[in-house]
Amino acid sequence: MSQEGITVGISYWEQLADRALAGEVLTLAEGLSVLEADDQELLPILQAAFRVRKHYYGKKVKLNMIINAKSGYCPEDCGYCSQSIVSEAPIEKYSFLQKDTLIKGAVEAKERKAGTYCIVASGRGPTPREVDEVVEAVKVIKEELNMKVCACLGILKEEQATRLKEAGVDRYNHNLNTSAEHYENITQSHTYDDRVSTVNMAKKAGMSPCSGCIVGMGESKEEVVKIAYALRDLDADSIPVNFLNAIEGTPLENMDELDPRYCLKVLALFRLICPTKEIRVSGGREVNLRHLQPLALYPANAIFVGDYLTTEGQTAMIDHQMIVDLGFEIEEVAV
Structure with a gap:
């Protein structure tokens, strides 16, 4: 099989893995060859990606858990999101959770063997009171639970970022979501550069x-x-790869262009282009990968356990069993 003059076979995918391990960047043609490969090439592609994943992360799997700290009431127009101002999805809406509830969520995350606890809130950016709640909760979580804490609160001001760091927030999430060229097709109330x-x-x-x-x-x-x-290029330490879960009532509700095999190729692509980074299978995992979910952990080394923001995930027990069945190991203390 060949694509654009490139001979594709088992040895070819292994060559891409060798290049990734050497710190070389795949060309655009090579990246496309992963996504455009025949499905019969899927297992060799996953094996090549697994070589890279195993080199940096062994067989360990990082678990993350989300708490939706504020649901709905978002003024942004993100077409994929059930919490946006343009969404008509029938979701639960509530204002920012108080400190004690955020701490209880961290306890639950610990019970689910999650090493990273993610405090996520809808909105363009956090208010002073919302930052206060996060700061006070994180101080307790860091002191009592020894967990990595990630915050995802929207567009930050410099002083807010400083306060979060000083409180003990280890990681901040703000997804680019899509390419710069495609961004305006998804959101127009803020820009791609705002996210960067x-x-x-x-x-x-x-x-x-x-x-x-x-x-x-x-x-x-x-x-x-x-x-x-x-x-x-952004040097993101952790890269959550979401697969659209088209929610009824959102502008993208009728979008249905994914299949499990393509999703696995996407994960392999991210491992080969960002070899040293945490690649996390995120939202839409269950509905898009379906019975092929376990194979996602050959290129990826992290997942979310429990529910997402407004959609349900499979139970932590099922995720734990999936990891055990693969012969992999849960990394309970995140590093």
């Missing part, structure tokens, strides 16, 4: 940058490769 600036603001404050994407929003395969390049 927020990630850089978090880095400047000393928090580990977490930024990822949502695949399946009408972007081209070339744009998927480009977002992988962008996240590599």
Whole structure:
């Protein structure tokens, strides 16, 4: 099999793995060859990606758990989101949770063997009171539970980033979501550059940058490769790869262009382009990967356990068993 003059076979995928391990960046043509490969090439692609994953992370799996600290009431127009101002999805709406509830969520995350607890809130950016709640909760969580804490509160101001870092927030998430070229097709109430600036603001404050994407929003395969390049250039330490869960009542409710095999190729692509980074299978895992979920952990080394923001995930027990069945190991204390 050949694509654009490239001979594709088992040895070819292994060559890509060798290059990734050597720190070389795949070309656009090579990245596209992963996404465009025949499905019969899927297992060799996953094996090549697993070589890279195993080199940096062994067989360990990082678990993350989300708490939706504020649901709905968001003025942004993100077409994929059930909490946005343009959404008609029948979701539960509530204002920012108080400190004690955030702490209880961390206890639950610990019980589910999650090493990272993610405090996520809808909105353009946090209010002073919302930052106060997070700061006070994080101080207790860090002192009593020995967990890594990630915050995802929208667009940050410099002083807010500094306060979060000083309170003990280890990581800040702000996804790029899609390529710069495709961004206006998804959101118009803020820009792609706004998101890049927020990630850089978090880095400047000393928090580990977490930024990822949502695949399946009408972007081209070339744009998927480009977002992988962008996240590599951004030097995001953790890259959540979401697969669109088209929620009824959102502008993208009728979008249905993913299948499990393509999703696995996307994860392999991200491992080969961002070899040293935490690649996390995130939102839409269950509905898009379906029975092929276990194979996702050959290129990826992290998942969310429990529910997402407004959609349900499978139980932690099932996730734990999936990891055990693979012969992998849960990394209960995140590093």
